[in-house]
Structure formats: structure tokens, C-alpha cells
Amino acid sequence: MAHGKIDEIQYYAGVINSPDAGSFTEGRYIQQGRLGARQFTDDVSFVAHGVYNITPALTLGASLMYGASTAQTQSQPGDATGNESNAKITMFMAETHLSYKENGFDIQALATYANLGGDVTQLRLDIGEDLSESVNGQYLTIGYDILTAFNTTHKIYLVGEVERLDMDATAVTQYVDNNRFYEYTAGLAYFPDPKIVIKADYGVKDYASEATLADENALTVSAGFIF
Template sequence: MRTSLRILFFISLLFMLMFDFSFAQSEEKKIKQIEERIKRLELEVLKIKDINEQREQMVREIEALKEEIRQLRLEVAMPEIELKSYFGLGPAASKIYYTPRGLSIAGYGEITYENYIDNSKTDRGDVLRFVPYIGYKFTDNIIVNTELEIEHAGIGNVGNRNPEIYVEFLYVDFILHPRFNIRTGLFLIPTSRMNEFHEPPVYFGVLRPDVERFIIPTVWRELGVMVYGEFTKGFSYKAGIVNGLRTDLIGDWIAGGRQRGATINFDKFAGSFGVVFEVVKNLTLASSLYYGAGSDKAGASERGSEDARFSLLTTEGGVQLKNLSIKGLFAYGSAKGNDVYKSRSGRASKVYGWYLEAGYNLIPLINPETVISFAPFVRYEKYNLNKNVFTGNLDPTKDRSVFTIGLDFKPHPQVVIKADYQIRNTASNLPAGKGAGKDEWKIDQFNIGIGFIF
């Protein structure tokens, strides 16, 4: 009996040990299974992470390919010229700076038609300008850049056949350092950005703004020496000393006194300083100051008796918000002179002008990848060519406003077709019209133009 109990005890103990061993084995197997699942999950997590990184990389590559496609479109459209500005010059005028070596030929042209909404003034068509640029790069540091301007098909007037061919600029650039370079010769004065950046595809409107034609007399060039460069990236300057103005050719304001490098009166000097701030993306701010003297008579002639001082301050800003372009400018000018200069009636002692414009390119809403542009625009200008005068009465016909609404179509980045309507007004009480007892500057007009650069 005792033996049977012992055998039963050992069998029970063995069964328990076997059960414990089997249970332990089962638990170990489960742990291994869980560990394997954890490893598989970790691998899945790593795969997901890799997929996300790959997705981000693919997005970057897609954006790079889009930019490459855009550049290729531009290269197909513009095999010879990249639309870049060198220190404020127009794209075509800047071509020589991006030419590897030797000769560079570029240019622009524009043809206009002006339909006056009054029978007293004859409508006008004009080969307004053809401008070839010829540049030569001797080395990366010595560059000659020239512009020859042929206005009104080369003939100022069909009747007397006055020639209208000018050397717009002719200078030598010594490129020394991003912060300091030297330009000497006949060059464009940095009085406003448009004075240097004025090729047809780069601004709205068939005609340049009145403020940029009469208050700021674009295109304004003189003979002298200028230094230019960048204080920091996106913050550039220009400072020059040039000849003064010729006062006997000045009417109300300084446009007639520009000497343009032709047998100039060089006994008076002027200084010009301009800065452009483009540090913030898509925002451009600029300001300039011109201050100089003037006297009458041409160079090498008998000395005259007039003496005067002139100043012109400009400030402007522009912003590009995707397809929307906005620009504004303000200019203020003043003059002082001796009694001989002040004795001529109508000469202004103070002038001012401003404008605000906006345009929106509609094409990217339809096709974001194309280089074609179609932009409606509006502009309002206000300016006064005799805010104050030295002698005589104020002329209200010179206190003017212009509202322009138009379209700017570029089938190619270097070709533009423009159309606009201008509503003109002045402070005078005279009726609109050309002739005695009428105000020509109240005549509205419809304009069409085509322009190009190459």
C-alpha cells in the first residue's frame, strides 16, 4: 500500500513538473512571437519613415523639375538673352554683362498709335523708338556699353526733316568689386528706376507715365563719372558727378536743360545719388536725390549771365504679390536762380508729381507653367509743373491728372502688345481741345502700341 502511494506521489510530481515545463515553454514561445511582432512593427515604422522621406524627396525633385521646365521654356523663347537687370539697367541694356567675352548686340523698339477723343487734335502714329545696344567685354573687369537711339523713325518732323538720332549712353565700366565699381562717360542718371529700366516689356502702358516724362525727364543722361555697388546683398547704391544743366533751354522745368553729351556747357556741375533696397523678397524700395547748378550758353561759347540751382527728390516702391504688381512713386523738385534766370515768365520754383498703379496677370490662373502674360492694369497720376513760379501767374493747365486703364499682353517675354485709355484733366476752366482758348491737356486719348527687346 505504501509502495502504491509512493508511486502515485512520484507520478503526480512528474506530471506537475511536466506541466510547469510545458507552461514555461508556451510562455517563452509567446514572448518570442511578441518580440517577432515588435520587430516586424519596427520594420514597418522604418518603412513608413522611409516612404515619408522618399515622398518629401520626390516633392523636392518635382519642384526642381518644374523650375527646370520653366527655365527651358524661357531658353526656347529667349535663346540669346536672359531677362536679368544689371544694377538697375533694362534687360536688353544688361546683355553685355552676361556675355562671356567680346561683342554683344541687343536692343528694343516700339511703335505707337494715339487716337485723340477730340476733332481739334490730329491722331498720331509713330515709330517712336528703335534703340540698338552695342557692347564689348574686353575682360570680365572692363566693359564698354553703348546705346544709339533713333526716335520718330529718325526724323523729328516730316516738314523740316530734323534728325532724331542720339547717343543715349556711351560709357566704360570698370568692374572692381561687388561693393565698388566705376562708370565713366555718358550714362543714365539714377533719378528714378524707370530712367534706367524703361524698355517696353518692363512697364505698363503704351506711353511712359507723365510724371516720369515731365517731372522726372526720362530718359536723362549726362557726362561724368559714377561709382556703384552693393552695401549688402540686395541693398545697392549709385553716386555720380556730372555736368550741370543748360538754363537758356529751360521752359517751365528742367527737361529742356538736359545737355545729353552734345557740346555741353561744363562750367557747372551736379551730383546724383540713388539707393535701391531689395532685401525683402518681392519688395523693392528706392530713393534718389539730384542736386546741381546750371548756366546758359553752349560749351565753348561766350559765357552767359544766367545762374541757377536745381534739386529733384524721388522715392518709390513696388511689390509683387504672385500675379499682382503694385507700384507707387513720388517726386518733388525745386529751383533757385539769379535775377536773370528768374526774370523769364513761367519758370517753376517748385514742382511735384506722383502716381500709383496696379496690374494683374490673369494667365497663371489658367496655365501656371506658361511664359505668356495678359495683365489688365490701372494707373492714376497727379502732377504740377508750376506749383510755384518765379515770375508771372500760375498756369492751371500745368496742374494735371491722368487716369489710365489698359491691357498688357506678352505672347512672348520679349514682345508686348499694349492698349489703354487715358482720361486727362487739369485745374483750368478751359474746354478740352487744341488751339486758342482751349486746354490740350484735357483731351482724352486711346493708345495702342507694340514693343520688343532682343
């Protein structure tokens, strides 16, 4: 892994183990193919990430990954996975993001795109999954600290977020709209300490018009901390 800084640009680039193509699933894309520390593979991917500090409050960044993957036949030496596919695929993923933090505002925006190439049709048949070649998504989160005008280390953010996700941009799955939705979230986030947060939010997941899944509504209360 190489990393460094050129003026206001921070970057890193390197090579990682590729995800296991035999574990890719409909609607989850390559997520289930992630390999643990004890896994092994001959497939590798190139990754790169860069962030440009436009101002102390405003940053612009981007990341990409490109690599090859096959279905693993063993998770560890002598431990068979049951995969028998010989399909070889390529993977490309890219994202760009923007962050603004000043005057009580915390604004985050991100857009991402991914594409599978190579023997995708054969991989679908071998693993029995309707994998889309292409996916994309975007989100925008806006938070405002209502205590910003007060002399306190506590923070209470009003937060709103809208997310759009298309996990089947090439329309190959049986129920395409089950993999396309918007999600809207509104809530509060209280920080009694910079490393501790207590959150309450209400979210609505709005599936596309032809989906067989019902729209979802959820109220969530949670707490978290950073070591």
C-alpha cells in the same frame, strides 16, 4: 561713378553734367535742358540712387540730384547758342519709389519733388520763360496678370494708373492750372514673350479747374520690345 552693395541695399553715386538753364521752359521745367553727348559745360551735379530689397518681391528706392546751372553760351566750341543770361541757379530733385511683384501683381508707386534756387527771377527775365521754382508729382500703377493661374509663359496684364502732376507749385505762370492735372489710364498689356509687349489703353487727362486747356481723352495701341 561709384556703386556697390551693402547687405540688401544697392547704391550708386556720381557726378554728371548739369542741364542747360538757358533751355528751361514753362511747363517742362528742366527737361529741355538735357545735354547730348557732344555738348559741353562747366556746370556739374551730384547724383545718388539707392534700392533696398525688403523682400524678393518688395523693393523701396530713392534718388536725388543736386547741382548748379547757368545758361550755356556755346553748345560746342565756336557754336553760339544765343543765350546771354549770367543767372546762376541751383537745382534739387528727389524721388522715392516702391515696387511689388508677386502672385500676378505688378504694383509701382513713385513720388517726386524738385526745386530751383539762386537767380531764378533773373533767369526768367533773361530767357522769357515763366519758370516755377518748385514742381512735384506722384503716380500709382497697378497691374494684374490674368493668366497667372495658368501654366503658360504668356502674360496679360490688366493695368490701371493714376498720376498727379503740378508743374507750377509756386504759382508763378500766367495760367497756373494749365500746368496742373490728374491723368487716369486703364488698359491691357499682352506679353507673348518677356521682351515683347502689345498694349492698348485709354487715358483721360483732367486739368485743374481754372485751366484754359480742354481735358484730353486718348485711346492708344502700341507695341514694344527689349533688345
